[in-house]
Amino acid sequence: xYCLETTNLVHQFSDNEIVLxxxxxxxxxxxxxxxxxPNGSGKTTTLRLxxxxxxxxxxxxxxxxxxxxxxxxxxxxxxxxxxxxxxxYGHLTAYENLDLLQKIYQCPKSRILEVLSLVGLSNTGGxxxxxxxxxxxxxxxxxxxxxxxxxxxxxxxxxNGLDPNGIIEIRALLTKLNQxxxxxxxxxxxxxAEIEKLVTHIGIINKGxxxxxxxxxxxxxxxNELLFISIETNENESVIEMLSKEGIxxxxxxxxxxxxxxxxxxxxxIIQQLVNNNIEVYEVSIVKNDLETIFMNLINNL
Amino acid sequence: xxxxxxxFQSEWLKKQNSLASWLVLVGGFFTPIIIIIAxxxxxxxLPAIYENDFFWSQLWQSSWESMAIFLLPMGVILATSLISxxxxxxxxxxxxxxxxxxxxxxxxxxxxxxxxxxxxxFIFFNIGIFLSGLIPYFIISGVPYPKNPIPFLTIFKxxxxxxxxxxxxxxxxxLICLQFKNFLIPIGIGFGLWVASLSALSWKFGYxxxxxxxxxxxxxxxxxxxxxxxxxxxxYLAICYxxxxxxxxxxxxxxxxxxx
Numbered sequence: 001x002y003c004l005e006t007t008n009l010v011h012q013f014s015d016n017e018i019v020l021x022x023x024x025x026x027x028x029x030x031x032x033x034x035x036x037x038p039n040g041s042g043k044t045t046t047l048r049l050x051x052x053x054x055x056x057x058x059x060x061x062x063x064x065x066x067x068x069x070x071x072x073x074x075x076x077x078x079x080x081x082x083x084x085x086x087x088x089y090g091h092l093t094a095y096e097n098l099d100l101l102q103k104i105y106q107c108p109k110s111r112i113l114e115v116l117s118l119v120g121l122s123n124t125g126g127x128x129x130x131x132x133x134x135x136x137x138x139x140x141x142x143x144x145x146x147x148x149x150x151x152x153x154x155x156x157x158x159x160n161g162l163d164p165n166g167i168i169e170i171r172a173l174l175t176k177l178n179q180x181x182x183x184x185x186x187x188x189x190x191x192x193a194e195i196e197k198l199v200t201h202i203g204i205i206n207k208g209x210x211x212x213x214x215x216x217x218x219x220x221x222x223x224n225e226l227l228f229i230s231i232e233t234n235e236n237e238s239v240i241e242m243l244s245k246e247g248i249x250x251x252x253x254x255x256x257x258x259x260x261x262x263x264x265x266x267x268x269x270i271i272q273q274l275v276n277n278n279i280e281v282y283e284v285s286i287v288k289n290d291l292e293t294i295f296m297n298l299i300n301n302l
Numbered sequence: 303x304x305x306x307x308x309x310f311q312s313e314w315l316k317k318q319n320s321l322a323s324w325l326v327l328v329g330g331f332f333t334p335i336i337i338i339i340a341x342x343x344x345x346x347x348l349p350a351i352y353e354n355d356f357f358w359s360q361l362w363q364s365s366w367e368s369m370a371i372f373l374l375p376m377g378v379i380l381a382t383s384l385i386s387x388x389x390x391x392x393x394x395x396x397x398x399x400x401x402x403x404x405x406x407x408x409x410x411x412x413x414x415x416x417x418x419x420x421x422x423x424f425i426f427f428n429i430g431i432f433l434s435g436l437i438p439y440f441i442i443s444g445v446p447y448p449k450n451p452i453p454f455l456t457i458f459k460x461x462x463x464x465x466x467x468x469x470x471x472x473x474x475x476x477l478i479c480l481q482f483k484n485f486l487i488p489i490g491i492g493f494g495l496w497v498a499s500l501s502a503l504s505w506k507f508g509y510x511x512x513x514x515x516x517x518x519x520x521x522x523x524x525x526x527x528x529x530x531x532x533x534x535x536x537x538y539l540a541i542c543y544x545x546x547x548x549x550x551x552x553x554x555x556x557x558x559x560x561x562x
Binding site for chain 2: 048074076084086088092096100103
């Protein structure tokens, strides 16, 4: 069952500017869904639509099995969110910021200290949050999102402004929340490396269109599909002709020829043929695409 | 209703230590403090002033002079803008609109907070007036305690009129603040309308400008030559404007395409 599902979501800010086109998100219950895309790809717009911060134009949004439009308040009571930069009141302390939200959620007062401790802000005392560093503000925003024990967390680039230790801590916290409490998490980022270790599912968006959606394993399988062998010689044109006769599809990029992965004995046979034809072979190597390259290829439409 | 109360509590907490809350406190006691200082400086005239049969009424009138014409309209303009600005300044509209509250609850709980703040301002101002009457009496020897009793009923009635008279300002400023992120726009429009109100006081249709009512309410018992006092009840007109601006503001707010 999907915790969150969108169907044919389309959004445009003006007649000529379609920012989201036919977005069909499927976020499985209990998953950590990494929503990836470069800056300006439509991630934040999608997340704002999911929270009702933007008026929906086309398509449908279903959260916890219910249409968002008709059940906004009920659904939002089970969602914790952090959209873009931290949303906290600078003239109040961390405790006061959570206190005013506790009034809305009516969760126990003790929960305020619990979440402050979870994000490592227990000792901020009477310090106003305008004096906090960006990292501290980001932690407090995460505490805000966690205050009412949400079933779904929607986090837009939550590790922005955090130092490497902070990033690792937040990652560990989110994994723990997902594994121990079964919270479904949607986390957006423009860096695959940042969330690769955290997520179970990935959705890749570029220029308002979904380029990939599936489990991390499915993306890794794509990695295997995209293995290449590169060959560098002094007569690339002749080599391509020769490979074509062997039924091997190839392409030239720069000074190198790329062919799909073939069995070892076939590689040896090709090298033998090249040498027999007095072609100088400078390099034969396997090009392994990492997830980052796949991501880059997807967003560059390669 | 319960969610409205929770939302109101939350909004009330937000204004703690904010500029708006300081403005209410300082604005409420500003004129009384000036009066106390002026009376202590001119302490020789105090026995005669305190022996006057209408001491409290005169004190109340002189306190309201600057308040009704300048401080109340400007204070209301500033306080309303500052309350709305809390969300813009802290980038928190998106957080507020992601809470499990209807937009109606959010809209009205903020408006009620502003109304209660203005009430709070009236309470501080009235306490200040009484203190400005009592403090010189306690400090300066030979000053008699005023003979006549404090006219509570008249004061309450006039306070209520002034409160009703500033409702259109609250509603229109709230409407403008919800539409514009830039703090200077509501302040500028508010100041412009206040200046227009002053300029139009002697015009027979000046009372149609919604920022004129507290000024007209004060001037109705003063010098009639300064203002064209309308024959109709301006307090009803103020209530009508308040309802109209609130409805328009609510409609625009609910139909905003982007909520943070």
